[in-house]
Amino acid sequence: MSEDAGQAVERACEGCGSRLRPSAPPRARFCSTACRARHWRRDLRLRKRVAAELDGAGRAECPECGTTWVAGVDRRSNAVYCSRRCVTRAWRARKESFGERSQ
Template sequence: MSEGVGEVARRFCEGCGRPLSSEAPARARFCSAVCRCRQWRQGQRLRKRVAAELSGAGRAECPECGAIWVAGVDRRSNAVYCSRRCVTRAWRSRK
């Protein structure tokens, strides 16, 4: 008799990598709605980032530390500083 005959291949969640339960439907790709939503949000952020990078219009630079980020994806589209630390540092240097 051949090895592996009758064994069901283990399937894993595309979001977290945990094994799917044996009762999961054949077309199931995620272990839960939480994993499915998390994966969808990550994909949305990635698509947004790629579109901003390709257009070149979304780049911003922090005047305090020089860090570069994609405006509207990593931070607000009208953000001036990259972090609260730089906001505080700039405020202290002005005072």
């Protein structure tokens, strides 16, 4: 027999990589419920991103700055601008052009 035969193998959490406690069940994969949920959400986002990238229809572009993102994953599926900064910038440009036209 080898020297390590009597020792328990240290297992790591699939979510955060920390060591699982020795009393964890043999089938345990995560250190806590919160870590399992975090890993599940991260995996779901990744699967949605891959599906959108393969579709090709998931790309959107900000009309203000030209940034591209994956619609429905990075931002809402019906988002027009990439950030609040671009929304404000576009609103100010519209407001300014409206003020010039009305005078």
